[in-house]
Amino acid sequence: MIVETIVVNHFQVNNYLIICEKTKEAALIDAGGDIDRVLKVAKKHNANIKYILNTHGHVDHVAGICDLKEKTGAKVFLHKDDQFLIGHYQNHAEIYGFQKEKTPEIDEFIKEDEFEIKIGELNVKTIHTPGHSKGSVCYVVDDVMFAGDTLFCESVGRTDLPGGSYEELKHSIENKLFTLPDNIIVYPGHGPNSSIGHEKKYNPFFGKSGLM
Ligand SMILES: [Zn+2]
Ligand SMILES: [Zn+2]
16 A cells, blocks of 8 residues: 655645555545645556545545546545534635635445445545544554544644534544554644554553543
């Protein structure tokens, strides 16, 4: 698997292009914008972007969906519990400085707590991790995890936005992420990478001296 990080839009969102080396099928984890740059990276690897896998429905993570879908025909996934955020897209786009005409079109709403998608020969496992938003998910492929805004390097996602819950976030991370192997690399929606082992040890929100 090839993983390319593309930092996009004025919220500096990490979008990740994951490519199956054998079949050249690819998926973009979150589509926040700057689609021409994303397509350039895909072209460099001769990759076909077949899927857009959204970690959640916040405007900074979904504002590029329309453009990418138009240019590649990629199929768009989002957890059903963030459908309401898409309903508020135009309003949020205006507040946060995105193009408001381009309301994202979602092809498939993920309903299950755990769900699998195949990208070429890669198995992408979806884990529902509510807390930052109701429909936040993390995607695990081989020994990497794409965490969206649920878990950051030595931090966690904010929970004061609509659908957010501090208790749910804590529960999701402790019971669904910290039960994964320590060597799993964490690619968050903003900022530098980490690993499950590092976060279990150093994340200030958890452990004995945990703020949570
Ligand atoms: Zn967010
Ligand atoms: Zn974000």
